Amino acid sequence: MLTAHVVYATMTGNNEEVAKIVCDALAKHDVQVTETEISQTDIDDFVQADILVVCAYTYDEGAMPEEGLDFYDDLQDADLRGKVYGVAGSGDKFYGEFFNATVDHFDEAFKEAGATAGAEKVKIDLEPYEEDVERLNKFADGLVETAKHLSA
């Protein structure tokens, strides 16, 4: 059975909701899912799963969540070859070029650590609406498909 670990960072709940949608979609594929808040997540536990997902907000014009910086540093030092990853997030289009900058930073960190992208990153504007749920369902489909392919 495939396993997934979904980590979220949230202040007002949007990214927790994004994470929940991804968890539900993965569970529908019979993936065994663990979900944790970023500051409560040990990188050594996180990297045990086959599918690694981060859902996190952006603050202060492109800043990453402060409570997630240790996790981010540890992720950059990890060896994630053979792992499948995906990054999704809720930000605010109002911030223009900084829209969901955190999603880009985590995407880069996973790539640098040697992980395989299972799906294109998903950037959501504020709370997830119906079309965002669709995008996140497809995101989860991609993660599972890629993980099955890698483990075959």
Ligand SMILES: Cc1cc2nc3c(=O)[nH]c(=O)nc-3n(C[C@H](O)[C@H](O)[C@H](O)COP(=O)(O)O)c2cc1C
């Ligand atoms: C002071 C402040 C700065 C923000 N800066 C950004 C930003 O640079 N880029 C972005 O995409 N969103 C930015 N946001 C918007 C949040 O990322 C957005 O509201 C997000 O949905 C919050 O997620 P959460 O509900 O999980 O905390 C900012 C919000 C606040 C209050």
